[in-house]
Amino acid sequence: TLTNSGSTQAATAFTTYAGNALVANVVVYNTGGIVPSSVANTGLDTWIPTPCGLVTNTGTPGSKIKQFVAYNVNGNASDVVTATYSGTVNNTTAITVVQYSGADASNPIDSCATGATSTAGNSITSGGLSTSFTNSVVAAGAMFGSATQTPTAGTNYTLRVSDASTKSSAEDRISTSVLTNSTASVSWSGTANDKTISAIALRGAGQNSICYP
DSSP states (O other): OEEEOSSEEEOOOEEEOTTOEEEEEEEEEOSSSOOEEEEEETTOOOOEEOTTOOEEOSSSSOEEEEEEEEOSOOOEEEEOEEEEESSOOSSEEEEEEEEEBSBOSSOOEEEEEEEEEOSOEEEEEOOOBOOSSSSEEEEEEEEESSTTOOEEEOTTOEEEEEEGGGTEEEEEEEESSOOSSBOOEEEEEEEESOEEEEEEEEEBSTTOOOBOO
16 A cells, blocks of 8 residues: 555555455545546556445545456566556545455456445444355455544454555455345544545355455
């Protein structure tokens, strides 16, 4: 994960493995209509936005998050994932990327859910999502409109990225049973108005469990 301002944002290089799935949480804290538009990586994989699309709130400057998924990736020893925005951001951009093994290689996306609020508080919860398969992972990214606050994963979730300076976090829930109306949530050590969360469920290949990484 990295954070700065500009029209692109690149994550720190890491090793990706052939056949795995990648979930990128692209966030922006900015006035105006600048939004995440696309993702690309050194491994030349195909990235698609999740069905839930852009999640935003009505605060000022306002936080936005959009998740992208690449699956059955090529693998690269020094993979750099880069997000592109629709314009130059005058405040904060950030990207978190989490890798999973065991996801279905042809069509892993199952369901998604989001949440957004401009009401003061220290947590956010997504809407409910339901999975169609026993083996799945729900990967969630969140944006918090206040710097230097420490995130804590929601119930049944594991925090994968915990960097208060980025105003963003990534967490997941790996499940071996079907989930019904399940929510993702994040809480922080302080209070802010602008908060967004997006969660995507990926199904495993056959009876295989999904693993991190």
